[in-house]
Amino acid sequence: MSIxxxxxxxxxxxxxxxxxxxxxEIPDQVSPPAAIVSLNSIQYxxxxxxxxxxxxxxxxxIVGRAAERQAQRYLDLYSEPTGDSSCKSAIESNxxxxxxxxxLIVESMPNIxxxxxxxxDYLAAEFVVTVYA
Amino acid sequence: MAKYVxxxxxxxxxxxxxxxxxxxxxxxxxxxxxxxxxFASGGFTEVVGGLKSGSLSLDFHSDFATDGIxxxxxxxxxxxxxxxxxxxxNGTAPTDATPSYTANFLVNSLSPVSGAVGDxxxxxxxxxxxxxxxxxxx
Amino acid sequence: MAKYVxxxxxxxxxxxxxxxxxxxxxxxxxxxxxxxxxFASDGFTEVVGGLKSGSLSLDFHTDFGAGALxxxxxxxxxxxxxxxxxxxxNGSTVSATxxxxAGSYLINSLSPVSGAVGDxxxxxxxxxxxxxxxKATS
Numbered sequence: 001m002s003i004x005x006x007x008x009x010x011x012x013x014x015x016x017x018x019x020x021x022x023x024x025e026i027p028d029q030v031s032p033p034a035a036i037v038s039l040n041s042i043q044y045x046x047x048x049x050x051x052x053x054x055x056x057x058x059x060x061x062i063v064g065r066a067a068e069r070q071a072q073r074y075l076d077l078y079s080e081p082t083g084d085s086s087c088k089s090a091i092e093s094n095x096x097x098x099x100x101x102x103x104l105i106v107e108s109m110p111n112i113x114x115x116x117x118x119x120x121d122y123l124a125a126e127f128v129v130t131v132y133a
Numbered sequence: 134m135a136k137y138v139x140x141x142x143x144x145x146x147x148x149x150x151x152x153x154x155x156x157x158x159x160x161x162x163x164x165x166x167x168x169x170x171x172f173a174s175g176g177f178t179e180v181v182g183g184l185k186s187g188s189l190s191l192d193f194h195s196d197f198a199t200d201g202i203x204x205x206x207x208x209x210x211x212x213x214x215x216x217x218x219x220x221x222x223n224g225t226a227p228t229d230a231t232p233s234y235t236a237n238f239l240v241n242s243l244s245p246v247s248g249a250v251g252d253x254x255x256x257x258x259x260x261x262x263x264x265x266x267x268x269x270x271x
Numbered sequence: 272m273a274k275y276v277x278x279x280x281x282x283x284x285x286x287x288x289x290x291x292x293x294x295x296x297x298x299x300x301x302x303x304x305x306x307x308x309x310f311a312s313d314g315f316t317e318v319v320g321g322l323k324s325g326s327l328s329l330d331f332h333t334d335f336g337a338g339a340l341x342x343x344x345x346x347x348x349x350x351x352x353x354x355x356x357x358x359x360x361n362g363s364t365v366s367a368t369x370x371x372x373a374g375s376y377l378i379n380s381l382s383p384v385s386g387a388v389g390d391x392x393x394x395x396x397x398x399x400x401x402x403x404x405x406k407a408t409s
Contacts, residue, residue: 047194048141051153052274102274105251132253132274154274159404184308197360197368198273200368208406212302212320239318242301243289245372245406246359248277249295249330254359261304265315 001100001133003039003055007060009097010037010057010104010129017090020061020078030117032064033074035087040128055131061087062115062124071123079109079125085125101133135222135230143220144191146205154202157192160219160234162266170270187262189217189238195247195254203245210240214263227269236266273360273368281358281371282329284343292340294393295330298357298372300404325400327355327376333385333392341383352401365407372381373405 007024014022014035021034038058046052061078065073077085084130088106111126144155165183197203206215214237224231238260248254282293303321333397335341352375382394 044242045140045409046156048139048152048155048158049150050141051155052194096273103253103276105276106279107251130276143279184316185314194274195359196274197370201273203359203370207402208300211300214319239302239304239319239320241304242299243374244297244299245370246280246296246298246357248280248297250293252277254275254277261318263316263318265313 005100006055006097006131006133007037007057008090009094009100010091010131011035013091013093013097014087016093017078017085017087018087020118028065030062030122032062032071033078034062034121036060036062046132053133055101055133057129057131059087059091059129060115060124061125061127062117062122064123065121068123075112075123075125079112091127091129097131101131104129104131137222139223141223141225143218143225145218146268147215147217149200149205150262151193151202151205154194154196155191156167156194157190157257159190160187160266161190162187162262185265187236187266188259189219189236189262192257193255195245195256205206206240206243208245213240214238215240215260217260227271229270232264233269234266235269237263239263275360278362279361279363281356281363283300283356284356285353285355287338287343289331289340289343292332292334293329293373294332295328295332295395296357297328298325298374298404299328300325300400306382323403325374326397327357327374327400328395328397330395331393344378344381346381346383350380352376353378355398365409367408371407373407374400375402377401 011022011024023036040056040058043054046054063074078087080086082089091106107128107130109127115122115124142158143152144158147187164185167183169181170178182270193202217238218235222231227233230255242258244256280296282290285387302323303380304318305321307319355376356373358371360369365371380396386392386396
């Protein structure tokens, strides 16, 4: 189990959403709709013998310019609990990330708002993913 | 002197190392208190130790895979005695600084199904010790 | 090794799947402790397991919809025994890693009306097991 394998696994799950560009590192240029997988925090020593660490990842989904109505429609689709475009469903479609972790859960989508990339404002949502590995 | 942060105490149940499924282990050995106060006690109570006993508290992460905790501690063991070996001080083998404690414990409780939605499935037990505990430093 | 976050343990009451109304399920199987300490016990207490028993704790979301929880667990069942089957490990079918546990439980308590203004209506129960638990892995 490695952080890189977990990040890669989450990205692979997200790539099942048609039309969503997925990045495992922050790209120089963003072409929405795009998802960026970022490591947020790690809690080490959750069991003896290194039996468990808890990783918190943030998946930022950038849907488009903040003023575009299409951006807001994309956001609804990506935020749905289920459905072909649901980020939660896609990330949880393979909860062991093909062996990269023991289990994961999309805890919440706590933030929706504007982010600035290259002097442009985009509408984005953040998904909190907790990975047990 | 070497105080230590718990990261890897070792727990073996019936010969299987289950440490990776354990988040907390606490062995407590106790003695009853027998009052021997008499007229010569100078106005204070006097006591001696009576029968000794022990208990082992463990916090587990549920795991039904082969050699996971639920594959080792199965429901048919409830009501039976099981040998459990602990190595303290984050040790993997007994030494002066990482002594082992071996004893028989009564599996008096298991929770094969546990946890609220969204939480890691865990369960805690406290097994009473039966007989003495053997300590080893080598 | 496969620890797991609880998202979909399966709860079936009297043949009806009520999982969608359950937020927490905990099955505990226990044994009494019978003291067998004698003069040969070397100063330590010795125990063996006695009678076994169990209990099932469930946290429910109240739902009076057709076929929903409160139409399955009805007040006339209070004081009767009901078969409840759990599938652990987030399973929907029985396997080695998603075993089922079936038992007969006494419905000793229900709260068909519950909750403070502004809160989701929920209620919690703990049903004692009557008789043995049957575990299946296929």
